[in-house]
Amino acid sequence: MTRLNLGYGTNGLTDLRLPDALALLADLGYDGVGLTLDHMHLDPLGPELAARTKETAVLLGRHGLSVAVETGGRYVLDPRRKHGPSLVDPEPEGRAARTDLLVTAVRIAADLGATAVHCFSGNTPPGTDPATAWRRLADSLTPVLAAAEAAGVPLAVEPEPGHLLATLDDFHHLRALLGDPEPLGLTLDIGHCQCLEERTPAACVRDAGPWLRHVQIEDMRRGVHDHLPFGEGEIDFPPVLEALAATGYQGLTVVELPRHSHAGPELARSSMEFLRPWSGKAEAC
Template identity: 40%
Template sequence: MVPLAYNDNGLHSVPLPVAIEEVAAAGFSGIELSLARGRLDPFDFTPSHAARVRARLEKAGITACALAAGDARLLGGERFEPSLVHPTAEGRRQRTELLTKAVDMARELGIPTVGFASGKLHPGTDPGEAARRLKDGVLALLEYAGEDVALSLEPEPGFLIRTNAQVGSLRTEPGLESLTLCQDLGHCRVVEDDYLGASEQWLPITRHIQIEDIKGRHHRHEIPGDGDIDFPAFFALLGRSGYRGWVSVELYNQAHRYREALRRSHDVLHAARAGLS
């Protein structure tokens, strides 16, 4: 059965040890950890910190299934900037250094996958030049990660890479064959006319899936059951494909009611995957 996880950025209102306990208590078998200042902080992370997190996970009996490296303000006041496609070499260097730290943290924590995004295309930037910058950045990161940690690129509405197909195309570039896809089902709903078809088509290169509900095609993360996504159909296609990776709920905007979000997400998704093996 496809295992369910919950991204701890949906519990940023409580300390990380409490978040781990709450996710486990809600019935999830995994947790997706997210970089965050003062929490799982890439600029203040030590082996002893890693040991404490591992001990908490072991005590709670859940798996850290992925590390999300996309917190909006890790590098400054402008959301998601600087990125791998930033106009300045210094900006791109900052993002690359952050992501290499994420790889190091994943190794320390025993997490197999690091998820990241491309960043947005800046006004006046040639799309071809931005694509070249992204290729160079991803190539360097793949070389750094080696075989220890999988790097998984997440398409994001409004970013240079916004569809699953664009990740598939990027993988055809020399040296980028080991790049994997981090799908976000809600993002597929926003940018694709056939969101279930776009999800199923690219499952062979998918390492990790994030999930939330979406009303219409408005990019706001809703608790499963509060939008229009057909979750039984989604889990059925996962069953047909043989996908056995993690499905992780991402509700960073529901931290003010995290217990309700945890409970309702688990109930809806557990019911939707019923019968799969």
């Protein structure tokens, strides 16, 4: 049974400078980091991106951390519209801006030696029929998948509550629309499984195994999309983590607590304590 490679998301450490966040995670025993590209941590739209990416690669190497690139920054493209514009935006210019951001993320990921690039679809705009929204999503992702294939970095799409692509079944619908391209994989958020999937989180993990390229983890309650620290929700974690280890998944399993940055260092510590029995580093100790 594969031991898990544990990471923590920088979107839960936004009150720390990136070098301080990476040092903290290394000291706590994490294997890697889910690096959200945003204005506070490796801004993908800022100046001298190549130089800053190189500096980040050096820091990751110094601390022995692997990395997955995440693209869920709330206002990285539009300072007034959360997660806007999206891949299914009504305006072609908006969709193109999101596509360009993801292509940039793929290039950053290649330079960092990342395990995957994460993304999600976005909400279906009001008045948009499903067929149109799915066509926009497929068309918007096509250049990103081409970049991912060229870079040798998988693109891991996340089912997100409330979005066009919200469930595992939706992920498979996208795969079919795109012709099941090799670079297309799945980000599975364990909390989201508890929130809205009909199957248990452990069953979702088993079903998703062949397509897993990135995993996010936190506690959650049924029907409530609120990322919670471990023990504050309803998930029975041992069966979930055992199922995940049994898949042979070797990417990062990243703690995702984006609304808890005010307590980020303490939650990074307590999350590692909770997850340590399944950690690859724990096995080596």
